[in-house]
Amino acid sequence: MSSLSLPTIRRRRNYVQKFIENIDSFNKATDEVLEEKKTTGGIISGISFIIIVILIFMQLNAYIFGEDDYNYKFSIDTNFSDHPYLELDMVVATSCSNLIAHFYGSLSEQFTVGPTLKKDPTRFDFTEKELYYWEELKKVHRQIRSDSGTHFNRLEKMAFVSQAVEEGLKSEADGKLLDQKRKNKKKKAIHHFEENAAIFFVSNGINVLHIVASGSQNMDSKACRIHGRVQVNKIKGDNIVVSLGSEIGIENLLAQFSGIPFEGNTSHRIERLNFGPRIFGAITPLAGTEQISLSGKEEYHYFLNIVPTKIYHNGIFGGHTLVYQYSVTFTKKVPKNTPDSHTHAGITIHYDFAPTVIEVRRVRMSILQLVFRICSAVGGIFATSSLLNGLIVYICDTYRKFIVSGADLLKTTKRRENLIFSM
Known part of the structure; x- marks a missing residue:
């Protein structure tokens, strides 16, 4: 039998693999190649490394x-x-019997009857x-006005005072109230059932609510404290007017309209005036x-622009808190000291709720985000340092090549000169 030749296997070149290898732009190094260590590197x-440590520390410090x-x-x-609630605590340098207050506006329907504020x-x-407590409060108040004037503050720039200052002022005011009551009892100026004046709001049908205080006629004192909380409606154009006068009696009403001055002084201090829930501090x-009237007859007007603010909370439960700044x-x-002037000394607080x-x-x-920022900083430093290292090495x-070539050229020149002289 004739022997048959073994078939030969034909290998086909992988052109796709060869093309990809040709466009590879990364340098290849074998295991035998050692990288030269340099001082600059x-x-x-x-x-x-030092910059990376500093940046990581700064990022963690900013995060925490x-x-x-x-x-x-x-x-x-x-x-x-x-x-919202309107909370007021102010002291006027006038006896409560010579002080009248009007609430020009509308109260919440649930709070139009019954005592809401007090005159003490x-x-x-x-x-x-x-x-001491008042000076601490004024110090923060001056800082607010010097930084932002009367504008709204950003939430992170709100000023706070120690809760001990607020509680201390309230405690001292209550202490002075008790002391004044003892003095009035000794003078038999008031009866035991008229220890303070509860203020009631009585509407006259034209959206003007008169504050009528019971037991205020016999209050012998040098000043009057108006304080408490009242719930109001969010409408525009309301105001509170505190003026010198008396609430009861037709002669007092006629004197009020005729411009006859009442005894008293419009000097006053406002310890608290806020809307909505109270944020302690x-x-x-x-x-x-604090305003001090030298003549005692000045008119003071405060115009308040109130904006509701919803502060949303992060976390599992979320939610928000509604406050009023x-x-x-x-x-x-x-x-003016003229016969035809009919000015009435008083304090008016106008407030408007913004829509x-x-x-x-x-x-x-x-x-x-913290991980991404750290990784990007570290990667950027490594990339920059690699480019800088390559540039310095280059x-x-x-x-070095320039120096070496210059030295070789000098040696070659000297050899030629020596050969010429030797010949």
């Missing part, structure tokens, strides 16, 4: 101890059924402790306001 690596950012958004206020006899001068623009514009009118609401959301860096090598 070590210095740059050390500096890069840094201040949060806030996102502010304006929208239309559609919560018309809300009835007190002293206008400070006790030693009260003066937060300083409102009018907290710490306000800005203040202040004017003072000095009466907009501010939504505040806290913006905090997440863990994923410059050094070029300079």
Whole structure:
């Protein structure tokens, strides 16, 4: 039998693999190639390592101890059924029997009947402790006005005072009230059942609510403290007027309209005036306001622009807190000493609720953002250091080659000169 030749296997070249290998732009190195260590590379690596450590520390410090950012958004206020509280605590340098107050506006329907505020006899001068607390409150108040004037503050720039200051002022005011009551009892100026005056709001049908105080006629004191809370409606154009006069008696009413002056002084201090839920320690623009009237007959006007603010909370439960911040514009009118002037000394607080609401959301860096920032910083430093190292090595090598070529050229020239002289 004839032997058959073995078939040969034909190998086909993998053109696709060859094409991909040809476009590979990365340099290849075998295991036998050793990388040369250089001094410049070590210095740059050390500096890069120090910078990386500093940047990581700064990022962690900003994440843990840094201040949060806030996102502010304006929208239309559609919560018309809300009835915020108006909390007032002020002292006027006039006896309660010679002080009348009007509430020009509308109260919430649930609070139009019954005592809502109080008029209590007190002293206008400070006790030693009260003066200390008042100076602390005025210090923060001056700082607010010097930083932002009467404008709204950002949430992270709100000023706070120790809760001990607020509680101390209230405690000292209550102490002066008790002391004044004892003095009045000794003088038999009031009866035991007329220890303070509860203020009632009585409507006259034209959206004017008169504050009528029971037991205020026999209050013998140098000053009057008006304090308490009342729930109001969010409408525009309301105001509170505190003026010199008397609530009861036709002769007092005629004197009020004829411009006959009453005894008293419009010097006053405002320890607290805020709307909505109370935030302990937060300083409102009018907290710490003090006005001293030299003539006792000045007219003071405070114009408040109130903006509802929703502060949204992060976390599992979320939700928001509704507060009311306000800005203040202040004017003072000095009466003219002319026969035809019919000015009435008093204190007027005008307040308007804005139709907009501010939504505040806290913006905090997440863990994923922190990791991305650290990785990008580290990668950027490594990339920059590699480019810098390559540039320095290239410059050094070029300079070294230039020096070496210059030295070789000098040697060659000297050899030629020696050969010429030897011949």
